[in-house]
Amino acid sequence: MIVTLLSGDRPRSPLLTLILLAILAGLALAPFLFPGVRSLETAARICIFIVLVASYDLLLGYTGIVSFAHTMFFGLGAYGVALASEHIGRGFGALAVGTVAGAVAAALLAMVIGLFSLRVRAIFFAMITLAVASAVAVLVSQLSQITGGEDGLNYRIPRELTPAFRWGGKLFDVNLNGKLLNYYLVFFCSLGLFLLMLRIVNSPFGRVLQAIRENDFRAEAIGYRVVRYRVAATCISAAVAALAGSLFAVWLRYVGPDTTLSFEIMLDILLMVVIGGMGTMYGAVVGATLFVLAQNYLQNLMGLASGATEGVPVVSDLLDPDRWLLWLGVLFILSVYFFPTGIVGRLRAGR
Amino acid sequence: MTVPLLETQDLSVRFGGHVAVDAVTCAFRAGELTAIVGPNGAGKTTYFNLISGQIPASAGRVLLDGRDITRTPVAARCRLGLGRAFQLTNLFPDLTVLENVRLVIQAHRGRGFSIFSLADAQREVTEAAEAVIDRVRLTPLISQKVSELSHGNQRKLEVALLIALDPRVYMFDEPTAGMSVDEAPVVLDLIAELKAESDRTILLVEHKMDVIRTLADRIIVLHNGKLAADGKPAEVMASDVVQEAYMGKELEDV
Numbered sequence: 001m002i003v004t005l006l007s008g009d010r011p012r013s014p015l016l017t018l019i020l021l022a023i024l025a026g027l028a029l030a031p032f033l034f035p036g037v038r039s040l041e042t043a044a045r046i047c048i049f050i051v052l053v054a055s056y057d058l059l060l061g062y063t064g065i066v067s068f069a070h071t072m073f074f075g076l077g078a079y080g081v082a083l084a085s086e087h088i089g090r091g092f093g094a095l096a097v098g099t100v101a102g103a104v105a106a107a108l109l110a111m112v113i114g115l116f117s118l119r120v121r122a123i124f125f126a127m128i129t130l131a132v133a134s135a136v137a138v139l140v141s142q143l144s145q146i147t148g149g150e151d152g153l154n155y156r157i158p159r160e161l162t163p164a165f166r167w168g169g170k171l172f173d174v175n176l177n178g179k180l181l182n183y184y185l186v187f188f189c190s191l192g193l194f195l196l197m198l199r200i201v202n203s204p205f206g207r208v209l210q211a212i213r214e215n216d217f218r219a220e221a222i223g224y225r226v227v228r229y230r231v232a233a234t235c236i237s238a239a240v241a242a243l244a245g246s247l248f249a250v251w252l253r254y255v256g257p258d259t260t261l262s263f264e265i266m267l268d269i270l271l272m273v274v275i276g277g278m279g280t281m282y283g284a285v286v287g288a289t290l291f292v293l294a295q296n297y298l299q300n301l302m303g304l305a306s307g308a309t310e311g312v313p314v315v316s317d318l319l320d321p322d323r324w325l326l327w328l329g330v331l332f333i334l335s336v337y338f339f340p341t342g343i344v345g346r347l348r349a350g351r
Numbered sequence: 352m353t354v355p356l357l358e359t360q361d362l363s364v365r366f367g368g369h370v371a372v373d374a375v376t377c378a379f380r381a382g383e384l385t386a387i388v389g390p391n392g393a394g395k396t397t398y399f400n401l402i403s404g405q406i407p408a409s410a411g412r413v414l415l416d417g418r419d420i421t422r423t424p425v426a427a428r429c430r431l432g433l434g435r436a437f438q439l440t441n442l443f444p445d446l447t448v449l450e451n452v453r454l455v456i457q458a459h460r461g462r463g464f465s466i467f468s469l470a471d472a473q474r475e476v477t478e479a480a481e482a483v484i485d486r487v488r489l490t491p492l493i494s495q496k497v498s499e500l501s502h503g504n505q506r507k508l509e510v511a512l513l514i515a516l517d518p519r520v521y522m523f524d525e526p527t528a529g530m531s532v533d534e535a536p537v538v539l540d541l542i543a544e545l546k547a548e549s550d551r552t553i554l555l556v557e558h559k560m561d562v563i564r565t566l567a568d569r570i571i572v573l574h575n576g577k578l579a580a581d582g583k584p585a586e587v588m589a590s591d592v593v594q595e596a597y598m599g600k601e602l603e604d605v
Contacts, residue, residue, distance in 0.1 A: 007469055199467060202469055203465060204468065207450060207453070207454055210446060218437075220425045221437075222512065225427075
């Protein structure tokens with residue numbers, strides 16, 4: 001049963017199994033294990049980024065395509081929900097319309113970009129996605145009447161998903177309110193999407209993608225129209241990224257260029273894929289969890305460390321919470337240096 | 352006379368000023384094993400690339416069953432029945448032996464776009480792949496990654512991929528290149544087996560004359576991109592042009 005859910009793709013390493021189970025349990029019980037607004041925000045972010053990173057891994061790790069437009073697709077899903085909620089009005093119907101519209105738009109746009117540029121060298125696709133993504137980001141910030149420009153959009157989601165909606169008393173000191181429902185919406189949708197992608201990469205289609213990554217010349221010579229597979233992979237990946245974006249929009253009740261479209265997020269996604277391990281869906285889980293946790297808590301941790309070493313002159317300065325980005329960078333360099341195949345690749349290879 | 356299975360008419364390709372294949376007109380009948388010989392640089396592999404579509408022709412035509420396929424893309428030619436094994440090993444290195452062969456069989460059955468089923472659950476595909484792997488004697492290594500195989504075993508897998516394609520025309524480009532003396536016979540026996548089984552059409556680029564003598568129904572000689580000779584093995588081997596263009600050069604090399 002569990003193996004079927006995982007599409008027969010087992011973690012293949014005891015330690016990895018343990019880590020994945022810990023992450024699953026942590027996320028499933030996050031509202032109860034780690035009460036507090038901030039930790040819940042972090043948990044929801046992890047869920048959404050797991051999906052986003054996994055959909056990027058479908059392209060980069062499985063098909064060998066480099067794209068810089070992944071945040072654009074993410075943003076399409078998010079803006080879909082935002083615009084639908086604003087124009088149709090508060091309600092689940094608006095969320096559904098926005099989500100579907102965002103995913104369809106993302107897939108279509110991916111198809112157009114893919115058909116134009118995937119026929120030639122893969123590097124050309126990377127350049128085109130970079131250009132289109134920059135153009136879209138500029139467009140979104142300029143068309144402020146529609147998109148709210150740099151300020152973004154605030155909108156209302158169904159009351160059942162907001163903290164104001166109380167449907168029970170308390171369970172283990174946790175308010176049973178709409179925010180909790182919203183979190184579980186995010187959690188279960190993310191879990192479902194992740195399992196769906198695990199299924200796709202283990203399907204005959206997924207094997208063809210790997211063959212293309214390994215040797216596109218030979219894939220063509222045994223009868224696969226490589227372009228079609230590459231375009232299909234791009235479309236699926238874009239649609240899933242858009243769905244992740246929709247979840248993010250439902251969760252945040254706000255979209256703006258900085259939270260969905262910025263190039264920084266694109267770099268974060270790249271780092272998460274590489275740190276977790278390319279071409280292993282589980283890498284997305286490990287990479288996204290570590291990265292988001294580091295982003296949110298490294299500063300606190302350093303505050304503690306800095307306080308503890310207060311007397312020591314240079315060390316306490318180095319550990320100042322303001323230097324957290326420096327240490328984040330150091331952590332990444334070290335992890336790429338020691339785990340060139342990513343954490344999952346390393347764990348699977350054994351010691 | 353019936354239409355030949357595969358035919359090239361004035362087939363040429365030019366790389367800058369160099370004419371690598373020069374107006375080669377040749378027909379291959381069904382059920383025939385044709386050996387293509389010639390010194391290094393004679394254009395044998397390039398001729399193969401033109402037939403299977405890896406390189407576009409500068410002039411001339413390729414016909415399969417009388418149908419012009421000169422502009423048909425590689426994948427489509429493959430589905431029409433032109434199967435090709437490569438001189439330089441050309442596999443999917445990070446996948447296992449089984450997955451390599453399964454990919455071919457899956458392509459053959461048009462299953463590449465099934466997205467929600469499980470690759471490992473396709474029993475018929477797996478069984479067919481195992482049968483092919485058994486034929487090339489790679490069963491003990493079935494779940495090894497290809498990058499971990501020896502050169503000889505990679506060559507066998509190269510042949511396995513072609514067998515798995517089950518094409519109408521088999522194109523072998525020096526199938527035993529770089530194989531050890533003990534391993535080469537496995538591949539050659541396989542080709543002999545394929546030839547014996549019904550009427551398969553095989554094109555074989557090969558340097559080893561003893562191999563050609565026993566296997567070939569016909570020999571064509573390419574020299575400087577031109578068709579220099581074409582006929583029964585005994586006739587062609589005795590002809591001056593071969594002595595000069597091929598055998599002579601071989602002797603000099605040695």
